[in-house]
Amino acid sequence: MAAKIPVLKDAPLVIRMAGLSKRFVIRKEKSLKERIVNFGRSNKHKDDFLALHDLNLEIHAGQTVGLIGHNGSGKSTLLKVIGGIIRPTTGVIQRRGQIAALLELGAGFHPDLTGRENIFMNGSILGLTRKQLAGKFDEIVEFSGIGEFIETQVKFYSSGMYVRLAFAIAVSVDPDILLVDEVLAVGDEAFQQKCMNKIRQFQQEGCTIVLVSHSAEQIREMCDRVIVLDHGNVIFDGNTENGLSALSTSFEE
Amino acid sequence: MTDIARQRAERLAAQPLITLASGPGGFFRGTINDLRELWKRRELQGILVRRELKNRYKDSALGFLWTLIKPITMLLVYYFALGQILGASRNTPEYAIFVFAGLTIWGLYADILTSSTMSILQNAALIKKVYMPREVFPLASVGSALLNFCIQFGVLLVAMIVFGQVPVNWDSLYIIPAVLVVAIFGTALALVLSALNVYLRDVQYLVDVMVVLLFWASPVVYAFRSVAGSDAAGVGTWLYQLYLLNPITIAVVAFQRGTWLHGHGVETSLAKSHIPLSHNYPADLDLRLIIAIVVGLVFLWFAHRLFTRLQGNFAQEI
Ligand SMILES: Nc1ncnc2c1ncn2[C@@H]1O[C@H](COP(=O)(O)OP(=O)(O)OP(=O)(O)O)[C@@H](O)[C@H]1O
Numbered sequence: 001m002a003a004k005i006p007v008l009k010d011a012p013l014v015i016r017m018a019g020l021s022k023r024f025v026i027r028k029e030k031s032l033k034e035r036i037v038n039f040g041r042s043n044k045h046k047d048d049f050l051a052l053h054d055l056n057l058e059i060h061a062g063q064t065v066g067l068i069g070h071n072g073s074g075k076s077t078l079l080k081v082i083g084g085i086i087r088p089t090t091g092v093i094q095r096r097g098q099i100a101a102l103l104e105l106g107a108g109f110h111p112d113l114t115g116r117e118n119i120f121m122n123g124s125i126l127g128l129t130r131k132q133l134a135g136k137f138d139e140i141v142e143f144s145g146i147g148e149f150i151e152t153q154v155k156f157y158s159s160g161m162y163v164r165l166a167f168a169i170a171v172s173v174d175p176d177i178l179l180v181d182e183v184l185a186v187g188d189e190a191f192q193q194k195c196m197n198k199i200r201q202f203q204q205e206g207c208t209i210v211l212v213s214h215s216a217e218q219i220r221e222m223c224d225r226v227i228v229l230d231h232g233n234v235i236f237d238g239n240t241e242n243g244l245s246a247l248s249t250s251f252e253e
Numbered sequence: 254m255t256d257i258a259r260q261r262a263e264r265l266a267a268q269p270l271i272t273l274a275s276g277p278g279g280f281f282r283g284t285i286n287d288l289r290e291l292w293k294r295r296e297l298q299g300i301l302v303r304r305e306l307k308n309r310y311k312d313s314a315l316g317f318l319w320t321l322i323k324p325i326t327m328l329l330v331y332y333f334a335l336g337q338i339l340g341a342s343r344n345t346p347e348y349a350i351f352v353f354a355g356l357t358i359w360g361l362y363a364d365i366l367t368s369s370t371m372s373i374l375q376n377a378a379l380i381k382k383v384y385m386p387r388e389v390f391p392l393a394s395v396g397s398a399l400l401n402f403c404i405q406f407g408v409l410l411v412a413m414i415v416f417g418q419v420p421v422n423w424d425s426l427y428i429i430p431a432v433l434v435v436a437i438f439g440t441a442l443a444l445v446l447s448a449l450n451v452y453l454r455d456v457q458y459l460v461d462v463m464v465v466l467l468f469w470a471s472p473v474v475y476a477f478r479s480v481a482g483s484d485a486a487g488v489g490t491w492l493y494q495l496y497l498l499n500p501i502t503i504a505v506v507a508f509q510r511g512t513w514l515h516g517h518g519v520e521t522s523l524a525k526s527h528i529p530l531s532h533n534y535p536a537d538l539d540l541r542l543i544i545a546i547v548v549g550l551v552f553l554w555f556a557h558r559l560f561t562r563l564q565g566n567f568a569q570e571i
């Protein structure tokens with residue numbers, strides 16, 4: 001096992017959840033006709049789904065947390081709740097510091113804009129000013145390794161190029177919290193290595209990272225804490241090795 | 254443990270924990286906060302407006318020129334086809350200016366409604382991946398519609414000079430409240446419609462139909478005086494009052510008053526008609542404009558509260 005960077009003593013709390021639940025209501029009809037036809041019976045046409053159930057978690061600055069669990073266990077949902085993209089149904093979530101998120105594929109680019117324009121748009125969404133972005137632009141392009149494709153519309157990018165650009169933008173804001181949802185798997189080996197190095201640098205610099213991954217090896221290598229989700233419940237929270245074995249026993253059941 | 258890490262920890266410890274919103278979202282919470290947040294995002298807003306404008310004519314060779322070509326063509330069609338050939342200009346002097354003015358202000362309204370209704374859905378990719386105040390999307394539609402309006406307004410000014418009207422007098426001031434009324438009601442509706450369309454996709458089709466219908470509910474291609482002077486909906490009837498309740502009608506009439514100088518009653522050709530000159534504009538236009546602006550602002554506030562209530566579930570519904 002690689003040597004872990006010790007978490008700072010009495011590091012400040014950066015993410016706190018208390019009694020956090022997320023319930024999805026899945027309505028089967030989206031059009032007016034169906035709504036009118038089903039009017040009055042509409043409650044029967046709703047499906048409730050509890051994606052996260054009463055989570056109580058605290059994450060301190062400088063931790064690298066691996067979030068693992070079976071497909072559909074609520075990992076992506078939890079990251080979106082932390083990122084403020086999805087609003088929890090009940091409970092409290094508190095957070096501090098600059099956050100950057102790499103959520104599944106897509107990264108929030110606009111397909112018709114070029115890479116350059118997307119850098120400026122995405123950066124300004126993350127809270128950077130035009131001037132700051134202009135200063136970081138070369139660095140972002142350099143890190144992404146996209147080269148001249150930066151002037152091409154993003155819809156013509158390969159999925160690996162997408163992720164490269166997204167990762168380069170996310171790290172350029174020097175986040176205090178970095179959320180990563182599986183995206184790194186798409187990059188080629190060289191880029192994955194580059195990302196890992198960058199993440200290690202962030203760890204050194206006390207950045208808090210929440211990493212969703214199905215690769216036990218990646219989790220083992222990066223994380224100093226593992227949270228295992230199962231149907232929206234936390235079934236394990238603790239050290240990496242025990243977490244990974246908790247996951248495999250949950251698969252065997 | 255590096256120094257950077259220690260500094261970061263100290264900086265974070267000094268910041269307060271921010272509680273993210275949960276539940277369906279309150280109705281009366283934090284208008285001021287939302288506005289402050291939006292103000293902070295004005296640069297993003299500018300980028301989005303530019304993108305929307307670019308998107309409109311994307312991959313076209315002439316690009317932005319199309320924004321000019323369309324209104325100029327329209328102006329010429331109205332001048333020759335309707336005005337000269339079909340003879341509409343006999344009843345309405347400077348018919349081309351009249352109708353172009355009406356279409357310019359109406360076009361702003363229609364443009365805001367149709368483009369903003371789709372705005373949230375069209376930005377699904379962004380909304381699902383990053384957090385930002387979602388108001389920026391309908392507002393960007395409003396912004397790009399306003400820019401298009403400015404271009405068309407420029408064409409109108411040139412046309413006014415070409416047709417021999419001096420474009421400045423006291424009545425020109427009516428242009429300002431007219432645009433304000435359309436912008437306020439347009440923005441309010443943009444917020445409501447864009448949010449509703451996430452939950453009910455029929456809204457976008459409904460808007461298309463409503464825009465066609467509402468077009469005839471305001472004096473854009475026909476003169477206001479022909480309504481005021483008619484038997485069915487003339488001054489004093491309840492239909493006339495209903496007709497004037499539409500804030501867009503008030504805005505269109507005020508805009509024509511500011512740009513179409515022949516409507517002022519000085520023209521002799523008008524005097525020949527049997528409809529009295531006082532019917533060129535509603536009697537209490539100024540008061541109606543003020544009321545429309547005040548009511549519009551209240552409506553805008555409600556619309557924004559509705560939007561913030563609905564936006565909590567945008568990311569999971571689209
Ligand atoms: N917008 C939504 N509307 C309704 N249900 C949803 C929505 N998003 C997620 N869900 C449901 O919530 C559950 C958890 O989904 P989530 O994407 O968080 O799983 P995950 O742990 O990330 O899975 P994976 O390993 O496959 O990425 C799933 O059953 C999914 O169907």
Ligand SMILES: [Mg+2]
Pocket residue numbers: 075076077181
């Ligand atoms: Mg997932």
